[in-house]
Amino acid sequence: MKGICSKCGMPTNIGRTNVWQPNGVIVGKYPPHLRGTIYDLDELKYLFDSIARQTGLDISRLIIEGKRKDALRFISSMLEHFKETGGSLPPAINIYEIVFNLCKVWGLGAIEILNYQEGETITISAKNAYYVPMFAGDASGVFESIEGCRVVPEWKGDESKLTLTLKRGEGEPELEQRIEAEVEKGIPSKEEGDLWYQLCGECGAPLELSRLLSWDMENAIIIEKLTGNRTFFHNTNGLFAVVKLLVDELGEDIERIILSSERAFAKNLYTKVKENTSLDAELNKFPLRSWGRPSQLKKEGGAFFIHVDNPYLDHIVAGRIWGLFEAFKEQEYIFGFESSGSGYIKIELDPIAS
Numbered sequence: 001m002k003g004i005c006s007k008c009g010m011p012t013n014i015g016r017t018n019v020w021q022p023n024g025v026i027v028g029k030y031p032p033h034l035r036g037t038i039y040d041l042d043e044l045k046y047l048f049d050s051i052a053r054q055t056g057l058d059i060s061r062l063i064i065e066g067k068r069k070d071a072l073r074f075i076s077s078m079l080e081h082f083k084e085t086g087g088s089l090p091p092a093i094n095i096y097e098i099v100f101n102l103c104k105v106w107g108l109g110a111i112e113i114l115n116y117q118e119g120e121t122i123t124i125s126a127k128n129a130y131y132v133p134m135f136a137g138d139a140s141g142v143f144e145s146i147e148g149c150r151v152v153p154e155w156k157g158d159e160s161k162l163t164l165t166l167k168r169g170e171g172e173p174e175l176e177q178r179i180e181a182e183v184e185k186g187i188p189s190k191e192e193g194d195l196w197y198q199l200c201g202e203c204g205a206p207l208e209l210s211r212l213l214s215w216d217m218e219n220a221i222i223i224e225k226l227t228g229n230r231t232f233f234h235n236t237n238g239l240f241a242v243v244k245l246l247v248d249e250l251g252e253d254i255e256r257i258i259l260s261s262e263r264a265f266a267k268n269l270y271t272k273v274k275e276n277t278s279l280d281a282e283l284n285k286f287p288l289r290s291w292g293r294p295s296q297l298k299k300e301g302g303a304f305f306i307h308v309d310n311p312y313l314d315h316i317v318a319g320r321i322w323g324l325f326e327a328f329k330e331q332e333y334i335f336g337f338e339s340s341g342s343g344y345i346k347i348e349l350d351p352i353a354s
């Protein structure tokens with residue numbers, strides 16, 4: 001099939017445009033070399049629901065903003081790159097087609113354009129949109145980077161069948177400035193690493209990726225084979241900025257909510273699948289998905305100590321590891337956690353005496 005690697009079955013675009021670095025991070029091959037992550041969609045939905053329920057806040061506005069900035073930056077750089085290498089840009093409608101095809105590849109949704117008026121409005125329908133607020137943010141950023149004007153998203157329907165209209169409108173300058181600053185700052189990372197992957201000779205993606213995921217590009221659905229969870233590939237900075245802002249607003253409360261939500265989600269998930277995998281095998285999948293690289297695992301008595309280099313989000317990765325150990329060891333742990341603020345975290349798990 002067109003766009004699918006005949007050797008490993010992954011979309012050719014994924015392997016050809018990304019590099020799996022030896023430090024546990026996936027980075028775009030072309031400028032601006034943004035970090036990408038293969039997220040667990042079910043995990044993020046569970047997390048956002050937990051945050052909304054426990055804080056009473058509607059965080060969708062913040063999620064839309066984070067993703068809007070992410071998309072704006074990504075598409076603007078893509079257009080710059082086009083100009084620098086090939087001269088003139090294709091007509092806007094063709095750029096939308098290129099971008100919407102990429103949305104299928106990344107597992108964000110299968111999109112059709114229903115109505116388009118240059119510089120004014122666009123209406124699209126999406127089948128299998130991954131998550132409405134993130135999708136609406138992405139679409140807004142795409143439109144703005146191509147048309148050069150601010151838009152407001154409105155939608156009908158849900159993830160299975162969504163109709164989204166973007167119209168010229170005003171944003172929220174204060175919120176936008178704060179989130180923009182965080183998106184620009186991005187994620188601290190350590191450069192070191194000695195990971196090595198066996199790559200597909202045809203498209204360049206790690207062969208391990210095709211063992212991990214089943215990728216239905218036409219329907220924009222990527223499934224993790226082991227768990228059945230839906231995943232998607234996307235930029236990392238936008239989500240990082242959303243969580244950073246939530247932490248600024250709500251302080252330690254939000255960190256506690258993220259850690260406990262991740263712990264519960266991971267414990268439940270790995271308890272269901274642990275007969276078919278192992279603790280080490282699951283930790284080894286983290287860098288393949290750009291979640292960061294678990295390292296320096298030590299056991300002292302019943303306690304475990306572990307570092308993660310380059311976690312995509314400190315608290316999400318730390319909480320997931322907490323629940324992962326509890327599932328595989330069938331033991332509850334007191335959790336200790338230290339973030340370096342510069343690209344690695346330390347986790348300590350002390351068994352609770354039963």
Ligand SMILES: [Zn+2]
Nearest residue numbers: 005008200203
């Ligand atoms: Zn391949």
